[in-house]
Amino acid sequence: MPTNSAQTLYENQRYELIKQLEEGGHENPEVYLDGAGIPTMGVGFNLLVPENVIEILANGFGISDRTLAEDLQAEALAIKSEYDAAISAYKVANPKPSTMTDTEWSSRAATSALASLNASNSNHMSPQDRLDAIFQAAGNTGQFIIQPSATETAAQKIRNIFDALIEDYEITLSNRIGTSTLVSDYSNEHLALISLEYNNGNKLIGSGLKGALSSGNRFEAWYQIRYQSNRYLERGIAKRRYLEADLFQGEIVNVF
Structure with a gap:
């Protein structure tokens, strides 16, 4: 059974990964x-x-x-x-x-x-x-901008929002892919897939990737993430897909 420390590490890596890919790290x-x-x-x-x-x-x-x-x-x-x-x-x-x-x-x-x-x-x-x-x-003062308070920074508030929202993505991902010998809780493979789900799981986790995960075909899963999830060959998207594919393969990714 994974320990609480493994779960905490995964949750922190998940946040840092998605923050890097969505916002350039900030x-x-x-x-x-x-x-x-x-x-x-x-x-x-x-x-x-x-x-x-x-x-x-x-x-x-x-x-x-x-x-x-x-x-x-x-x-x-x-x-x-x-x-x-x-x-x-x-x-x-x-x-x-x-x-x-x-x-x-x-x-x-x-x-x-x-x-x-x-x-x-x-x-x-x-x-x-x-x-x-x-x-x-609606009777509020100030702007619709997340501001620090006396007890929390703006970044801490944003992390709290993320933690509240991400659980639905995790549930959706689990339902979408089912069980796979390639993916375990808190693994790099799971990190790569939750990044895809957060970005747009409906489009990015299609039948090809699900089939590869179901059959345990690691190379095909890597190929589906790296190439088939960016069919229009957009550079910014390609960079993200390459990183996610390499993360799925267990390679070190410098985003944590």
């Missing part, structure tokens, strides 16, 4: 748009997900207000819709040159959309400004 207490135009904060906390917003309010602000959580999520959804519309508008206005790849064209559209939505001036509110306004309209 908690982010403010709202920002991720690469897909999703309003995000903390350690990759997706504000489109109601449960995430509820936990952020509870552990980050000491607020229990479902109506406010729903209003913040609705504004996040509106921001994401505007991002998607901006992507489409860019592609209509700027047809893809024959010499440009689809990935590069989409990347330029995303850069343009992010710049447009992140602008903050007299004629436009940034995502942070917009969520601040929702937060303050």
Whole structure:
């Protein structure tokens, strides 16, 4: 049976790994748009997900207000819709040159959309400004930014939010992959898979990877993580998949 120290080590490594991959190693207490135009904060906390917003309010602000959580999520959804519309508008206005790849064209559209939505001036509110306004309209002072308190740093609050949210991902991962001779509790293999689940398990842990895990085919599982989970060959995603694949193989990964 694993000891409590093994579980604690795993939980700390899990947090440090995901913090590195989602935020470059530093908690982010403010709202920002991720690469897909999703309003995000903390350690990759997706504000489109109601449960995430509820936990952020509870552990980050000491607020229990479902109506406010729903209003913040609705504004996040509106921001994401505007991002998607901006992507489409860019592609209509700027047809893809024959010499440009689809990935590069989409990347330029995303850069343009992010710049447009992140602008903050007299004629436009940034995502942070917009969520601040929702937060303050509910009678709260200050911004919708996770702040330190007398007893906790902002980073500690973000860790508490993460710990509350990650358990659902662990349950979902367990249900998704079942049992495998390749994966044991608190192992590097489990760390790699929970990173995939946290990133987007529905898309990243598909039939190929599940089949490899079920049959105990380690090389095929490594291949599925490293290559089949990034079919569009995006560089940033490829770097993450390579790290997760190597972690699955038990190689030392410098993120802890």
